[in-house]
Amino acid sequence: MEASNELQSEENKSMDKNRKRKLKTPAQVAGLENFYNEHKYPTEEMKSELAEDLGLTEKQVSGWFCHRRLKDKRLMKDEAVANGRQDRSSGVIQDRGSGLGQDSCGSSKHGDYKYLDPKEVESQGLHNNGFSAADIAYGNRNHHTENISGMEDTSSESSSYLQDRLFLQGQDPYDMESSRYLTPNRALPPLNPKSAINMRHKPSGYLKVKGEIENAAITAVKKQFGRNYREDGPLLGVEFDPLPPGAFEGKNAGPVHESYGVANPVLPNSPDISPVKRQPSLSSRYDTYYTKFSSQDSHIEGVDFGSLHDGSGFQDKQDKKARQSMKQRQTFYGNNHFPGRNSSLDLYEDDNGEASAYNSTKNHRICITRGVEGMRSDSTSNQSDHYEENPMIKQTDLLPHGYDNFNLKNVQRSGHVKSKHSNSVRNSHIPVDTEERGLSTRMAKEEIFNGGKKAKKIHRDADGARMLSKEITDAKRTKVDPLHQYHVKQAPIAEIDQRKIQRSGAPIPSSFSEDETADTSSSLG
DNA sequence: TTGTGTTTTATTGCCTCC
């Protein structure tokens, strides 16, 4: 009896211990998100790898993915509902929504069939370019590439296009990452035996019946996008704006417009726009996200990865801040993978015509995404101390093949970004612009859907951004890291920053206000 | 500073598939 009681108490203790929520570090979240973007249903192996890489348990990873899917589902549902109300012809979105909604993993094999999952297809097609922390790890291990193959199936056109684009740019670690998995003909070799096997699998349950149909729909949409991107140009932020309305026939016009409006690159060269200022809502989110993340960067650079979750002191504090912003963004971040990435890529490249800008952005992102891994790579420069904290992290394995360039950059960056300010500044700009575009779309939608609630959130973010902006501004004035300066040059970033001004009540350039207005109006109605 | 609302994390139960 006593023994049992004791045992029970022990269990309870341990339960409590486990029960005690422990927030994942931004790095971990980033890693998870990135991986999630590519693999909604990671295999056990993947999970294991990811868990190891992130310093989490498989259970945690599984749980996280589960919740993440739920979250996605929930968002999609909301979106679908809202879309349904607003536009009946939003077949695409609805399709997505339905796909997600029904994509439930009733079948445990979904993970294996993710190739067929519209969601996956889409995310993969557009996200393959995205950087996945896990990818790095997996890349080295040649584990997963299934997704891409699946992608080729349904969205080979757009996806390949994107890949090509990205590949050509060749500067993007993300791209490189994905490209690494590609065979000379761009086909993805089954790296993982399991994957290969999986590929042979046919979807079961819902996917079995609807997979192809949905894929077709998704593919169609993707193709539409792909064409737009391809033919109409890379300026997703700018030109994509009008496309969605047409492509989606109205329903998305609002959201899309909004999203783009947020990141509207139309004001790239506006001198009036302060780089430190950003738009409140969406941008601020990511802005904050990255900014903070970068603050984590310091964390990343300085830290954290190693401390992935030792959850102690130093990192915890930094994490806390980063998390706050992170949390708010993750939702969107995960969901908007493709838009953000693509848009960012295109925008940077085309808009500025400066690969460097593009690269810088990427690098930045890499830094973030790599949060987990990136940190490691960064750590090589001087974060060893942090890594020491986490024995799970193997610095030697941190650098994925093909990431030499960006890693180097990152390292360099981390070099001068040692100072928190510099970090903030740097991060505040780049990422925002990059991810924001894609994310903004969804965010805008969410705004619409959730109305006040979202507004509140946005406001919250804005506040955070404001706080950051102040910090950033100060930092900028006092110190600007070379890389950062470069980033600052980027008009898009400046625009984004501009939003901050708006939020803070500072004067807003007419051009930007228009954006804002458009954004607002679209979101409102 | 406190209360409230939101988000994230952890746990548990159930379902489906093999």
Add this chain to the structure above:
DNA sequence: GGAGGCAATAAAACACAA
């Protein structure tokens, strides 16, 4: 029956407003 997943729930961590 085991594995994987979803859904529901509880609780912690945050953010914001009063």
